[in-house]
Amino acid sequence: MEITGIELRRIAMPLVAPFRTSFGTETTRDVLLVRVVTPEAEGWGECVAMSEPLYSSEYVDAAADVLRRFLIPALPRELDPQAVGPALAPFKGHRMAKAALEAAVLDASLRITGESFARYLGATRDRVPCGVSVGIMGSVAELLDTVGAYVEEGYVRVKLKIGPGWDVTPVRAVRERFGEDLLLQVDANAAYTLADARHLARLDDFDLLLIEQPLADDDLVQHARLARSIRTPICLDESIESAAHAAAAISLGACSVVNIKPGRVGGYLEARRIHDLCRAHGVAVWCGGMLETGIGRAANVALAALPGFTLPGDTSASRRYFHTDVTPPFELDGGHLDVPDGPGLGVDPVPDVLDKVTTATEWISL
Ligand code: OSB
Ligand code: MG
Structure with a gap:
């Protein structure tokens, strides 16, 4: 099956509440959404780059630029998910842009063969337990209210x-309020x-x-030192931007x-390789x-339905992020999300919603 063209679509999605991290x-x-079009099916990929290079060096404008200038021109015309990574490998970095393109090719290809992402990746569960990531707040009182509402909704971590x-x-405030049974973790985003080390040991x-x-x-070396002191x-x-990084981190x-994020590591296939490597080494992963x-x-x-994902992920329900999602909403059921089982992603963007949030589109013929 030949790819006829690719659409780059930029959308603006207002968040239900501002999300504050140590970086912004x-x-x-x-x-940035990538839509791969073939005569038989189309496939979607979402680029996870943010508008500014604060989480990593990637950002949305750069992702769009590298896709149109280098990645899309290098893409094999024949629809083959396994061929995408090798074809893009000569271009350094830009893993989030590469991941979006590979995901769109994978989606189109699976929609043709009728297989779901979950089945293709090797999922062993049909629902996954969900955690929630809670931003930095203006006060502890506000934090306790926010966490309380999420716990009430059923988030398991x-x-x-x-x-x-x-x-x-x-x-301390969250631990005291919600008790020792709450699965609780923290994320410093490299701050x-x-x-x-001594301060962090207080945690x-x-x-x-x-x-x-x-x-x-x-x-990595300093993380290894810290690991020995807390x-x-x-x-x-x-x-961790690749399986090679994961191997280095584990051996150090x-x-x-x-934490496996397919965008950060260049795609779902590399994400699966990291999963396999970690599983073989007894290192827990989560999405x-x-x-x-x-x-x-x-x-x-x-992806989170693969057997090595033994901890709940940051795979929250649509409403934790957006009033209106571009697909039918993912909804929590007893702290879990169902794994889509239809062909490809198993969900389709809702055309009206998508059009309302679209700020730019660009068509690239192949
Ligand atoms: O570090 O995990 C992170 C969001 C944006 C950038 C980085 C991170 C996050 C989150 C939110 O923690 C996870 C989510 O709910 O999607
Ligand atoms: Mg993080």
Whole structure:
């Protein structure tokens, strides 16, 4: 099956509430969607790059640029998901852009063969337990209200965003209010240095599942040192951009858990390789999120259904992010999301909704 063309579509999705991390505040999710068109089916991919290069070096305008200038021209015309990674490999980095293109090819191809993402990737479950990522708030009172509402909705695990000045106090308050049974973890988004090791060790009192990315992205050796000086397990997010990075982190002892985000690592196939590697080494993984719309969420939920995903992910329901999602909403049922089982992503964008949020489209003929 030949690809006839590719659409780059930019959408603006207002968030239900601002999302604050140690690196910035997001109020509208600026998303690049990739649509691969063939005579028989089309496929969608969501690029998880954010509007500014604060989480990683990628950002939406750069992703669109590298896609139109380099990645799309290098894409094999024949629709073959396995061929995408090798064809794009000569171009360094830009993993989020590559991941979106590969996901769209994969979706189109699976819609033709009738297989779901979950089945193709090797999922072993039909529903996945869901956690929620809670941003930095203006006050502890506001945080407790927000966490309380999520617990009420059924989320089985809570992740608190932390940073210098917002760590021990909010974590203690949440632990005291919601009790020792709440599955609780924190995410620093690289906001600390090894000089903060003694301070971070204070979090050991709160029986956290893990601390995510305490130190800088390129500090694997320092993460290994930190891992030896605190009891809380270290999970890496930003540091792991490939299976090779995961292998290095594991052999250094830099982490005992990995947050897998398909966009960050260049796609669902590389994400599966990281899953396989971690599973073989007894390293737990869970599926991270980048405030995706229903398009990216559908694929993430499929990935999260693989057997090595032994911890609840940041795969929250649509309403945690948006009043109106671009697909039919993902809804929590007893703290779980159902894994789509239709062909490809198993969900379709709703044309009217999509048109309303679209800010630009660009058609590239192949
Ligand atoms: O570090 O995991 C992160 C969102 C945007 C960028 C980075 C991160 C996050 C989240 C939210 O924590 C996860 C989600 O609910 O999608
Ligand atoms: Mg993170």
